Amino acid sequence: MSLHRSLHIDGTEVPALSGRTTEDVSPYTGAVYARVAAAGPEDVTAAVEVAEAAFPDWAALEPFARRRIFLNAADLMEHRSEEAAELMAAEVGGTRPWSRFNVSVAADILREAAAAITAPRGDVLASQERGALGLAIREPVGVVAAFSPWNAPLILGVRAVAAALAAGNTVVLKPSEDAPIACGLFVADTFKAAGLPDGVLNVVTNDRADAAVIAETLIADPRVRAVNFTGSTGVGRVIGTLAAQHLKPALLELGGKNSVLVLNDADVDHAVRAAAFSVFMNSGQICMSADRLLVHADLMDEFTEKFVARVAALPCGAPTSQTTIVGPLISANEANRVARQVSDAVAKGARLLTGGGQPDGALYPPTVLSGLPKDATLYHGEAFGPVAAITPFTTDDEAIALANDTEHGLTCGVITENGTHGLRVARRIRTGIVHVNDQSVGDEPQAPFGGFGSSGYGRFGGRWGIEAFSNTRWVTLATEQAHYPF
Known part of the structure; x- marks a missing residue:
């Protein structure tokens, strides 16, 4: 009997407003592994609304409290390694070595994000005004739209949201139709069990036929302030174009040769x-x-x-x-x-x-x-x-x-x-x-990850990931009253 999963919105499982579902097929057996909710544009809008409402409290939460949630999530990810292996084998055909690698790297990404939460952020600037203090401050942008792929579902599902959440943003995640559980709902389940407040991470699954309208609705929503996508170069061009049309920064990690x-x-x-x-x-x-x-x-x-x-x-x-x-x-x-x-x-x-x-x-x-x-x-x-x-x-x-x-x-x-x-x-x-003196496959969460040309732009990893999902503001404090020419 196949699994049944709904959308993850505001910390709870809810069906699509239309009541529609879609099949999640196991590649090795060809059988239906799960049925998941098939979101429509109205569900995307609802998820963004929840994420927008959750943003102020999440951004204001004490850094050490946010860090504790990430460390809890890392431990839970490792404790659920056997469940993850079974899920990856059934949903994406992942072998045991690949599943173990996914769990290990995903947990490390969470721990690196936890460290970034309390790391120094911003700069003290020189000022030409006497007695003035200049600051360059990094602040979260708001709601982030994230797209995660099926091929390394735990690694890339976690990476799609970790830096954005660590920077103080809320997220609406659209996972791949080929792995809606492993690179979406499983990640949300882990964060919820770790203590993430409701509404901070929301997951909308969809039918493959609706992928374009779901992406367009999510990126076009004015409450979404930044986008990240990992996947094929062809789809990445579409995502990047949509983001540019709405003047939203996008981090794209695409294919390679x-x-x-x-x-x-x-x-x-x-x-x-x-x-x-x-x-x-x-x-x-x-x-x-x-x-x-x-x-x-x-x-x-x-x-x-x-x-x-x-x-x-x-x-x-x-x-x-x-x-x-x-x-x-x-x-x-x-x-x-x-x-x-x-x-x-x-x-x-x-x-x-x-x-x-x-x-x-x-x-x-x-x-x-x-x-x-x-x-x-x-x-x-x-x-x-x-x-x-x-x-x-x-x-x-x-x-x-x-x-x-x-x-x-x-x-x-x-x-x-x-x-x-x-x-x-x-x-x-x-x-x-x-x-x-090594081969081409390597992933360390503290290192800048990304490419050039048709492999995309922007960098995940370490402080580069935090910077990708935050704004820099110039703030000054005058300790003396200035003199003006008139």
Whole structure:
């Protein structure tokens, strides 16, 4: 029997005013996992109204009281790890390692946000007026509209709201239709149990057919003062355009076309392990996943042989199995999309080294290609699946040019045993994140997270997240009466 969940508004579960619901389908079984309320514009407006009413008290709450709620939420997140693993397996096909990673990082995000609440904020300014004190003060903006994706549901569901709430804002969260519970309602449940006041965090779930009108209604509401969105570049362009039309700041964390560079001074065995993790964790459904492996020609044969052998041995199958590494994609449609990308590449001259073929429902085998031609869809298109293409290079200049040959600019890994060499290369790669002697997937809540170009703009993480969801005000205090020219 499937679950039934309603909207989370003003701290309580309420049905959509229309009474409509929508199906939440398990990608591995294809069965209906849950039925959730399908909000309409009127429900969005109600959620924003509640958030606006809750804002003054939440913004005025003592910082140490707000911090205590966040620390409680972090502990609860960890205590609910088994529940979270079961939820992620059923709702998004998440494997055990991926679920554990989500719980751990989500809890760390909450603790980092808790620390930010009581961290120094603002500046004392020099003033040209005698006896005057100038202050730059950070203050919350009000109601924030947040959009969370399905692929890392706990991490990105928490990240969508944590900094905004820590800065003293209230939030209306619209989770992905593919994971309305894991990246929305589960987060709200955890905060409520931790003591978050009613109305501070509200969640509106929706039917996929209504996604555009729900987003438009939420962003257009004049009481919403800022927007954050994590998801695909295509949808991010729409969200960014809507926010701009209403002169609202937006933080966009979008897709990537990420590379791992294996330089000529790399440890090949380390490079193979790092690349396999980077490409195939969560079946490649991470914005930071690498689907381009750029390998120095001197190491190409050894790396390719060892990498293909490792990939071919990766356990695939049910996300509930303790041994599964590569589980299902989010849907059979997504698995078919990946299969079409691979078939297109092979038809245009790429060599299939392992994997390929047709999907089994939402399962697609881990796949490695070489000789990917520039006219293949996969050359510039984000794989967002368990696929990697290996390409050789002979010079650092060539490797950097290949890595930068994309409209995206999110993350990159540079594998080398020479840190100086790695840093020289890293500084020339146009990404918001780069890891030297490591692969492309990394998330630490105290670090600035975001990209350039079609990978979005703005930064989550640490003080950058707080700044994204607060206004800077200039306040002066005159300790002497000023003299005026008339």
